[in-house]
Amino acid sequence: MFFRLLMESFRRQRRRKALAGLAILLGTTAVTAMLALATTIGDRIHKELAAYGANIVVYPAADQLEVKVGGVDVKPVSGGAYLHESDLAKLRGIFWANNIMGVSPELPVNGSALLGGVDGPATPVKVTGLWFNHDLKGITTGAPTLHPWWKLEGTWPSEAVHTGHTNIVVGSRLAKQLGLHIGSAFVLQGNAQKDLQNDPPAQVSGIVSTGDDVDNQILVDLSVAQAMEGVKDAVRRVEVSARTKPEDAFARKDPDTLSPAQREIWYCRPYANSIAYQIREAIPGSRAEQVRRVEQSEGTVLKRISGLMWLISAAALLAAGFAVSAAMATAILERQGEIGLMRSLGASKTTVALLFYAEAGLLAIFAGGLGYLAGSGLSGWLGARIFATDGPTTISSLLIPVLFPVVVTLALIVAIAGSTPAIRRALITDPSAILRANV
């Protein structure tokens, strides 16, 4: 009997059910979408913040002091300490390897551009060896990915060995100064290269504009720079872009002063400091530092934006809760007559209350489930429209399973809480009074 009453109520009062259901559906849609966006906003903003470049820099521990003013090396060091290029693969083996999003080693060397051929006059030029599209154990990375503000006209040199010529990229100011353009070829001589006849000429494959001192440099593949200087496997400095957790007081602790248990916790959190520590461990003779300008500021921005999203989600939750419970209350107030009839026909208060709660619960689960799906889709759509996504969106990336029980439980609580005052009022009122008033 109870079950039949329940079914019939859904079958016959479609309009009323539709209104309350719509309120729940929309409420859960909004809440799911906001929560889904809030949980993923950190990652998304972090990807955007990668536009600021590396947040960790690695250099040889025994390095000489750099004498740089405004990005220009005033007294370039020759010789000195190097890191090994072959050691960089170890970065993919540290505890937080998956958080390392990009690696860009560099090797600055001095060279001469012989624009008039092998016997022509030599112009001293600054040359930097870089990775452009290097495959580092599964991630394709290099200088362009770590410097998204570099604007290139033409193409980056590829690592593949070209017979006949070496591809290079020239900084925009230097290109103007030397009168170079894409396709120009000349001889690029390094300190270690005396026998020029066997060297392939350099050919300009692109002109890069960066807004800093790189505009005055020539960029070549790392292996080319190593050959020019005669130092195999050497890099001077490595920039690393890592996904990190914003720094807190614990992150600033010196791991060597912590107790073993605390140290373990410190080590296993993706702070910039702990990732730098792990890099120092992995690469012999290195020193890794967080780039504070990027890392500290990113932390603040990230915290503010995700904080904002969470607070807005809370506001959405509150508003949706109010709207849904108001809709539920209205739906029950409308049916006072029904309650009066049932009571006068002998239904106990418990039965009536149970019936209405069961209705509210069924509605909440059904509309809440639909709202979860709609909200997940909506957040996926919004996220894809606003943020650049890598790869196609899949169902599994859209749905956040943890949210399902959360959202449906919230819908249940709100629906039941919203109906309670109305049900109580209807049950307190004398059935005969209700019936008289209504008929």
Place this chain on the structure above:
Amino acid sequence: MSHLSMGAILRRSLVHRRARSLSALIAMTVSAAVATALLTLYADLDSKLHREFRSFGANIVVTAADSNNGIPADALAKVLATAGSDAQAAEFSYAVASTDRGTPIVVVGTDFDAVRKLNSWWQVDAWPAATDANAALLGQRAAQFVADEHNVQLTFGSHPLTLRGAGRLRTGGDEDSRIYLPMATFTTWTGAHPSVIEVQVPGGATQVEAAIVRLRQALPGMKVDPVRQLVEGESRIVDKTHALMYGAVLLIALTVAVSVLATLSASVLERRRDFALMKALGGSQSNLMAMFLLEALVLALGGVAAGYILGSAAAWAISQLNFHTATLPRIGVLPLVFLLNILIAFLAALFPVRVLRRLEPAALLKGE
């Protein structure tokens, strides 16, 4: 006469069914409060976000076009006057000196107070007091090339200088290999004048571009360049957050609006019997519609008044919690909130009209 009686009906209708009026009023208040809070936050969002990006430091660099000459002495004052009241700037002067061990090292003259404000990401053990002419900040790498941090012996050309290291500086950038000292001491020691001014102008790419144009006009013969890395990144992130908020505002406003609409139109439908009775007593269709609309208008007005206060308080709380700065109530959002609420209320009153128009009073009063 008809107006008078309409007012009386309205008052009775609102007072007599207090519970229903109250729930409608709450619904309208919620929708007005949500709209107010979100619009207030949204209107303030860009400036708030840009303030957060200040922590990235300078986004414009002013240098002398000819690197051999320093910049004019009044340049800093001109920069501060042109760039805007909330801009920050610090001047720097660079020279290469050698330490007591003979290592060449970059020494920088600057104003510590200005740098501290400009470069909040610098991690410094202890900032030197502005009055201490011989206090210096040692970059963490530079410190390793100095024999005694409290008695730093430097030589520039043939001029010696003894500095007292106040603390170490950690940045992870070029600053790590430098020694910073007060500008006055630097100038008397090396004879070099400031060569670079770093400026921080709050705002996105357009504000920075505008500031650069103004600076170029005010400082002829000097190079004014944006720090491209910062300007582009900031605009991108602020734009995306803005778009995200826009989506969220629309989504939430829509949800609340539709839920409120559902609630209100249900409560109008509930009153079919009143409607039928009034019609039977001789009320015209338009008369009755006007009554419903008037009632909706009153409820909407009440909702807007309460919702504006609640919503402004919510916006203030959210912004205080998240950005640690207050967002003051904005009168500007009021018309929009009012319009939105009126629209919801009218739709809620008009939505059931089709149903009501078809009603046969006699049939309804007899019991459907």
